[in-house]
Amino acid sequence: MEPVSAAVSAVLPAGGSGERLGGATPKQFCGLQGRPLVSYAVRAMERVSWISDIIVVVSPENIETMKSIVEKYGHKRVTIVKGGITRHRSIFNGLKVFAENQSSNRLLQKPEVVIIHDAVRPFVEEDILLKVVMAAKEHGAAGAIRPLVSTVIASGEDGCLDHSLERARYRASEMPQAFLFDIIYQAYQQCTDHDLDYGTECLHLALKYCKTNAKLVEGTADLWKVTYKRDLYAAESIIKDSLSQQICIITDVKEAVVQAGFLLHESLKNQVKVEAISISLSKNDSHLQNIFSGECYNFLCINDKEYATEEIQQLVDMLEKSNVPLLYPVVLILVHLNISENISFSIGLEELTKIKKFAREVKKKNILVYGLLIQYKKFPLNCYASGLPILSRGGLEWVLFS
Numbered sequence: 001m002e003p004v005s006a007a008v009s010a011v012l013p014a015g016g017s018g019e020r021l022g023g024a025t026p027k028q029f030c031g032l033q034g035r036p037l038v039s040y041a042v043r044a045m046e047r048v049s050w051i052s053d054i055i056v057v058v059s060p061e062n063i064e065t066m067k068s069i070v071e072k073y074g075h076k077r078v079t080i081v082k083g084g085i086t087r088h089r090s091i092f093n094g095l096k097v098f099a100e101n102q103s104s105n106r107l108l109q110k111p112e113v114v115i116i117h118d119a120v121r122p123f124v125e126e127d128i129l130l131k132v133v134m135a136a137k138e139h140g141a142a143g144a145i146r147p148l149v150s151t152v153i154a155s156g157e158d159g160c161l162d163h164s165l166e167r168a169r170y171r172a173s174e175m176p177q178a179f180l181f182d183i184i185y186q187a188y189q190q191c192t193d194h195d196l197d198y199g200t201e202c203l204h205l206a207l208k209y210c211k212t213n214a215k216l217v218e219g220t221a222d223l224w225k226v227t228y229k230r231d232l233y234a235a236e237s238i239i240k241d242s243l244s245q246q247i248c249i250i251t252d253v254k255e256a257v258v259q260a261g262f263l264l265h266e267s268l269k270n271q272v273k274v275e276a277i278s279i280s281l282s283k284n285d286s287h288l289q290n291i292f293s294g295e296c297y298n299f300l301c302i303n304d305k306e307y308a309t310e311e312i313q314q315l316v317d318m319l320e321k322s323n324v325p326l327l328y329p330v331v332l333i334l335v336h337l338n339i340s341e342n343i344s345f346s347i348g349l350e351e352l353t354k355i356k357k358f359a360r361e362v363k364k365k366n367i368l369v370y371g372l373l374i375q376y377k378k379f380p381l382n383c384y385a386s387g388l389p390i391l392s393r394g395g396l397e398w399v400l401f402s
């Protein structure tokens, strides 16, 4: 059963120019792990099943860019609307599409509750969205807040301190915010040009024009807005960090799963969730499909067969078909165990070239292939008789290729 009985939609203002961040590309279109920032907020709304429509408001010159992002990343439930010269005007344009059903390509149901969330706030989870929506249903309006980091002060005309506010009594207004649609729409309809051109707070409009005191909901630390360059770097490292939380070991060499899983756990000391699967890649394993439907983007493939490229190709095909590489680069580490008596300590150049060519090919599918060849040479038994120190029983050579 859906947790929200009301019809809920979202408006994501993405029509700014990103002056404070600098650069030619507006920040909402800057890439994080190769994907535009705006796509993260859209994806966050898409993950919430009870949000019916997602209105993305972009400046006229970026409509085509936004259309290509929606197509490339397979975003659903998205309607693109032309923005205005200010954030409030953009949000108002986004709301109008419901009130006047202006959308050309699909019939949009006017929601009971509308979420407003800056498209440059990539980290928003269903939990906070549910909280602000439920609070808006009860109070008419609701917004996420966070403790102030700096104290708010007012300066006099002489540029000196006039007074400061008691920081503990104040909060920073963040997003997401949610409103009964009729309240926020009526508020925008009554706005003066000064409101629309200089205002920065939707909650204030609900109070000023509809006498609605928004419910304030404590938000989490990751609700911050990407404003300056440093915010982009911070967002990228948070995303990278979250992507590296899980690794999936795939092999049909059963003992390898145990050893590699144990060694990975030991070496990464619980920073990483290791999902180990002993599988023959030739079958369409449901366990593997579950992994693909999750959030795993790192795969360690261990095999001890010569020329396992055919099986690796099958894995790449399965990855591609499951759309895993659509949103983030997938890292595929091929570990080839080559254990035999009479091995020559050199990998065939032809084999290496073949694998490098394969890696180049799949890179175009956003799958990054790295290889580790472990050649383990066992000395003939008579060596053991000579009392060779135990450590020199096997020579280890590996070749990294990518």
Ligand SMILES: Nc1ccn([C@@H]2O[C@H](COP(=O)(O)OP(=O)(O)OP(=O)(O)O)[C@@H](O)[C@H]2O)c(=O)n1
Pocket: 012, 013, 014, 015, 016, 017, 018, 019, 020, 021, 026, 027, 028, 057, 083, 084, 085, 086, 087, 088, 090, 091, 118, 119, 120, 225, 226, 227
């Ligand atoms: N005319 C505008 C201005 C801003 N926004 C959006 O409102 C959100 C928050 O605004 P802000 O961080 O100020 O974005 P910019 O206006 O682009 O930034 P700057 O003030 O540095 O130019 C952003 O997603 C931005 O794209 C919008 O939809 N339409």
Ligand SMILES: O=P(O)(O)OC[C@@H](O)[C@@H](O)[C@@H](O)CO
Pocket: 087, 118, 173, 174, 175, 200, 201, 202, 203, 225, 227
């Ligand atoms: O458009 P700006 O970045 O200047 O301001 C936006 C912020 O004021 C806004 O996102 C929150 O304060 C919540 O309203």
